Structure formats: C-alpha cells, structure tokens
Amino acid sequence: MRKPLFLRIVEAVIANDVYFQQRRDATGRQGLSSLQKCTAAMRVLAYGTSVDAHDEYLRISKTVTGDALMKFVEGVISCFSQQYLRKPNDNDLARLLHVGEERGFPGMIGSIDCMHWEWKNCPNAWAGQFAGRSGKPTIILEVVASYELWI
Structure with a gap:
C-alpha cells in the first residue's frame, strides 16, 4: 500500500x-x-x-x-x-448502462472476474481448508469492475 x-x-x-x-x-x-x-x-x-x-x-x-x-x-x-460500499443509485446505473451500450455491451453494468491467488501467509491451521489444485493454499478473489476504475 x-x-x-x-x-x-x-x-x-x-x-x-x-x-x-x-x-x-x-x-x-x-x-x-x-x-x-x-x-x-x-x-x-x-x-x-x-x-x-x-x-x-x-x-x-x-x-x-x-x-x-x-x-x-x-x-x-x-x-x-x-x-x-454503497449500492449504485439511479444516476449511477443510467451512466453505467449508457457507457456499456456505447462500448458494445448493452445491459451490462460491470464485469465479474474471479481468480485463485496463492496465499503466502496462510495460517497453518487453515492451510488444508484453502488448498487448491496445486496443493498450496489459495484464496478466491471476486471483483466487480466498471470502467470508472480506469479513469
């Protein structure tokens, strides 16, 4: 940070x-x-x-x-x-829908992406619960992103 x-x-x-x-x-x-x-x-x-x-x-x-x-x-x-951490209001939704339509994605507010990240500092007691296919502990990051993050 x-x-x-x-x-x-x-x-x-x-x-x-x-x-x-x-x-x-x-x-x-x-x-x-x-x-x-x-x-x-x-x-x-x-x-x-x-x-x-x-x-x-x-x-x-x-x-x-x-x-x-x-x-x-x-x-x-x-x-x-x-x-x-607020829900989008009517103005936010209208703006996001308009931008999505301009970019060829009508009806899309944002996109969801998920990925597994290796958890280097996972506590030993939790390592088994969070073990991924690789056998190493991972966490799943889920993100909803809109174009505003790039501005």
Missing part, C-alpha cells in the same frame, strides 16, 4: 474515534501512537496473523492490537462505506 493512501485511512480513522488519538496514560507516559495502532491492525488484516504476533515488532500487547483491529475495521466502515 502506498504511503499517501495509508495516511489518508489513518487520518480518517483518527478523526472518527478518539481511541486512535495519542494520549498520556495514568502515570503521565505517552501512550501508543495512532500509527502504531493502525499499523498493527492493518498487519493483522493483511497477513492473516493473530493479534499477538506483533507484540515484539510493534511493542503492542495482544489486547491493544485486538482492540485496535476492531475499532479500525469499524472506523473504516463508518468513514468510507458511503463512498465505496
């Missing part, structure tokens, strides 16, 4: 929840930074690891990582769901 995108997500999550704002604890010491909490949450999501896998690397306990993960996911949903 590129740094500007990561920082945009972090800034939105910080503005949404005071949990991610750096504060002093009861003894007066600086608490964990928002970058540490968001990095821990994103690493758990990206690598599929457990919450206690990052305690030495980021100096965060599994409790804080678990809390940060839950609050991070809730924050991303509340900050970005209106823009990225």
Whole structure:
C-alpha cells in the first residue's frame, strides 16, 4: 500500500474515534501512537496473523492490537462505506448502462472476474481448508469492475 493512501485511512480513522488519538496514560507516559495502532491492525488484516504476533515488532500487547483491529475495521466502515460500499443509485446505473451500450455491451453494468491467488501467509491451521489444485493454499478473489476504475 502506498504511503499517501495509508495516511489518508489513518487520518480518517483518527478523526472518527478518539481511541486512535495519542494520549498520556495514568502515570503521565505517552501512550501508543495512532500509527502504531493502525499499523498493527492493518498487519493483522493483511497477513492473516493473530493479534499477538506483533507484540515484539510493534511493542503492542495482544489486547491493544485486538482492540485496535476492531475499532479500525469499524472506523473504516463508518468513514468510507458511503463512498465505496454503497449500492449504485439511479444516476449511477443510467451512466453505467449508457457507457456499456456505447462500448458494445448493452445491459451490462460491470464485469465479474474471479481468480485463485496463492496465499503466502496462510495460517497453518487453515492451510488444508484453502488448498487448491496445486496443493498450496489459495484464496478466491471476486471483483466487480466498471470502467470508472480506469479513469
């Protein structure tokens, strides 16, 4: 992930929840930074690891990582769901249908594509469940894409 995108997500999550704002604890010491909490949450999501896998690397306990993960996911949903996770409205559908018709695909809103990707960091306990024909763990990515992604 590129740094500007990561920082945009972090800034939105910080503005949404005071949990991610750096504060002093009861003894007066600086608490964990928002970058540490968001990095821990994103690493758990990206690598599929457990919450206690990052305690030495980021100096965060599994409790804080678990809390940060839950609050991070809730924050991303509340900050970005209106823009990225919404159903298309009538104007969106009309525009997509018009462009599809212009390109020779009448009645098409978007296209669906599926593919198997090798899951390098699949937890050992799940490897058997996700084994593909190659014997290696894979995940299936399903994407609905429209022409707007190329603009």
